[in-house]
Structures are given as structure tokens and as C-alpha cells.
Amino acid sequence: xxxxxxxxxxxxxxxxxxxxxxxxxxxxxxxxxxxxxxxxxxxxxxxxxxxxxxxxxxxxxxxxxxxxxxxxxxxxxxxxxxxxxxxxxxxxxxxxxxxxxxxxxxxxx
Amino acid sequence: xxxxxxxxxxxxxxxxxxxxxxxxxxxxxxxxxxxxxxxxxxxxxxxxxxxxxxxxxxxxxxxxxxxxxxxxxxxxxxxxxxxxxxxxxxxxxxxxxxxxxxxxxxxxxxxxxxxxxxxxxxxxxxxxxxxxxxxxxxxxxxxxxxxxxxxxxxxxxxxxxxxxxxxxxxxxxxxxxxxxxxxxxxxxx
Ligand SMILES: [Zn+2]
Numbered sequence: 628x629x630x631x632x633x634x635x636x637x638x639x640x641x642x643x644x645x646x647x648x649x650x651x652x653x654x655x656x657x658x659x660x661x662x663x664x665x666x667x668x669x670x671x672x673x674x675x676x677x678x679x680x681x682x683x684x685x686x687x688x689x690x691x692x693x694x695x696x697x698x699x700x701x702x703x704x705x706x707x708x709x710x711x712x713x714x715x716x717x718x719x720x721x722x723x724x725x726x727x728x729x730x731x732x733x734x735x736x
Numbered sequence: 737x738x739x740x741x742x743x744x745x746x747x748x749x750x751x752x753x754x755x756x757x758x759x760x761x762x763x764x765x766x767x768x769x770x771x772x773x774x775x776x777x778x779x780x781x782x783x784x785x786x787x788x789x790x791x792x793x794x795x796x797x798x799x800x801x802x803x804x805x806x807x808x809x810x811x812x813x814x815x816x817x818x819x820x821x822x823x824x825x826x827x828x829x830x831x832x833x834x835x836x837x838x839x840x841x842x843x844x845x846x847x848x849x850x851x852x853x854x855x856x857x858x859x860x861x862x863x864x865x866x867x868x869x870x871x872x873x874x875x876x877x878x879x880x881x882x883x884x885x886x887x888x889x890x891x892x893x894x895x896x897x898x899x900x901x902x903x904x905x906x907x908x909x910x911x912x913x914x915x916x917x918x919x920x921x922x923x924x925x
Contacts, residue, residue: 635806636790636791637791638877638878640863641862
């Protein structure tokens with residue numbers, strides 16, 4: 628069971644109050660993109676054992692989207708942060724480094 | 737003019753708690769910048785209440801203001817007073833970026849009262865409803881079994897619960913079943 632804190636309304640709730648919305652920090656390649664770019668956006672998703680970044684929605688609560696950094700193996704949540712960010716904030720990266728030194732995820736570390 | 741009725745049409749049941757249709761109630765969704773002086777003034781003028789803080793419910797004479805999300809309030813008023821309240825909001829917010837809509841018939845509104853009220857809600861919602869954790873004036877949107885719901889607690893110990901009209905029967909039956917005598921858990925003493 629994941630316990631997530633919604634950064635929009637402050638509720639700390641269990642997983643069933645939320646809905647997972649796929650991989651975080653994707654660049655949405657659309658019209659005008661190359662086939663390779665679109666293919667990567669559409670199909671090439673991270674599936675790590677360990678540190679992962681996702682989009683979540685507080686669908687049974689305030690209804691807002693946000694980001695979560697968590698561990699797919701231990702279900703530990705390193706932190707949640709606003710949807711309006713293009714990359715994980717430094718304090719989230721620091722929280723992960725404290726537990727998983729040397730972690731990497733896509734272009735982030 | 738058709739006769740307005742609530743989805744539960746006055747249903748009421750007694751068990752470990754009393755679950756009762758709250759009757760026709762005016763509900764207005766207000767979206768906008770909740771921190772702005774204009775919205776605060778408009779809510780004050782329309783309902784006599786302040787803008788509630790995050791996850792709080794403010795109640796007054798026949799009115800309530802509920803914090804739904806960072807940019808959304810639900811205002812409760814008399815069913816027949818909705819048009820006038822919306823007109824007051826629109827007048828006060830002229831030129832601002834906002835939305836005020838009558839959603840009175842979108843939801844069902846229940847009162848859950850009595851000694852078992854905390855416990856039967858706790859059977860259905862993943863929320864800490866102990867008297868220390870959930871206190872009067874708090875407002876919580878959550879999941880009640882398989883549907884979204886929201887509730888707030890008043891000073892008299894009555895829970896005011898709203899959920900969508902389309903699931904009114906489901907919600908009422910859930911609460912009724914949770915309140916069946918013999919199902920006491922006694923987790924809250
Ligand atoms: Zn939320």
C-alpha cells in the first residue's frame with residue numbers, strides 16, 4: 628500500500644484515493660516530430676526496479692495532478708511535488724540520494 | 737415548473753447511526769483565485785462567510801462554505817436562494833476570472849448523526865475519523881467504498897456528507913449496511 632501526500636490539498640491518503648497517471652516528465656512529441664521521437668514518447672517507457680518518477684491524480688480528493696518520486700521495490704515514497712515542474716526538484720533528488728546513493732533515472736540523477 | 741425532489745426523496749434509517757436525506761439544498765460551485773480580495777469579498781457578501789482555509793468548512797445561518805480544492809469552493813445555501821446568491825457573486829466578481837454555477841441537483845446530501853457516526857464512516861472511507869484526528873470544521877474529500885464522497889463535521893457531532901446524485905442509492909445503502917445493529921466495532925470507544 629502506497630501512502631501519498633497530495634501537494635495540492637495536503638491530504639496524506641492511501642493509494643486508493645489517488646490514480647496513477649504514467650511516467651513523469653515526458654516530452655509530448657506530436658505533429659512535426661520524427662518517427663523516432665514519437666515512437667520513443669509513445670512506447671519507450673521506464674520500468675525500473677527502484678527509483679521511479681510518476682504522475683498521479685488525487686481523483687477521489689481535490690482532483691489535481693501532481694508528481695511523485697517513489698521506489699517500485701520498497702513502495703517508499705521519497706516525496707511529492709507540483710505537476711508544474713519539468714524535472715524533479717533538488718530537495719526530492721536529495722531525499723532519494725540519502726537512501727539510494729548513485730541513483731539515476733532517465734536523464735536525471 | 738416541475739417539482740424538485742432529492743434523489744433519496746427524504747429517506748431516513750436508524751441503526752448504529754442515523755442516516756437521513758438532508759433535503760433540497762442549494763449548492764454553488766465557485767472557482768477562482770481563493771486568495772484574492774475580490775473572491776473573499778464576494779463570498780462574504782453572498783454567504784456572510786469567509787473563504788475557508790485549506791480542507792476546512794465554515795458554517796453560518798443556513799449557509800456553508802467548503803474548501804474543495806486550491807481553486808474551488810462549494811457554497812451551500814437555501815435551495816430557492818441559489819439564483820440570488822449566484823447573482824450576488826457575479827456582481828461582486830465582475831471583470832474577474834471566475835466561475836459560479838448552480839450544482840444543487842448534481843449531488844445528494846446526507847446527514848449522518850449519532851454515536852456510531854464516526855465508526856460507520858470509518859468503515860467506508862480510508863480516513864482517520866478518531867475524535868482527536870477529525871474535528872468539527874474539518875472538510876474531507878475522499879473515497880467511500882467505490883465512489884467519491886466528501887464530508888464535514890459540525891459542532892453538534894453530525895457529519896454532513898455529499899456525493900454524486902447518480903450514486904445516491906448506492907451511498908445510502910452503503911451507510912445503512914455499515915450501520916446495521918450487530919456491526920459495532922467499538923474502535924472509537
Ligand atoms: Zn489533493
